[in-house]
């Protein structure tokens with residue numbers, strides 16, 4: 083994930099689900115020192131939540147975040163391209179991607195080119211997150 087995508091997504095998820103500013107946490111620092119790189123943002127926030135016993139604002143049972151929250155955040159923040167069809171390479175650089183299938187219509191792709199690191203989503207059914 084690109085640094086700008088990471089920062090904006092982490093800020094959005096922290097604010098939306100925990101009412102916290104990114105600067106109130108160690109996430110940004112963890113990312114810039116390389117500690118957090120390679121992990122999904124929602125997993126990092128869940129680790130933070132466990133460590134500091136954070137309470138979710140939007141969930142009484144304090145469920146951890148899921149990859150769907152991450153995808154919704156990426157889409158809501160316009161941080162990523164949402165492509166309407168299956169894609170095997172990065173639309174920015176053409177490099178191969180690693181992808182995670184969320185359900186039968188949605189995949190989240192991470193560009194494997196270390197100088198690109200773009201994250202994008204493919205969604206065959208455009209209605210799902212709108």
Ligand SMILES: [Zn+2]
Nearest residue numbers: 172175193198
């Ligand atoms: Zn790329």
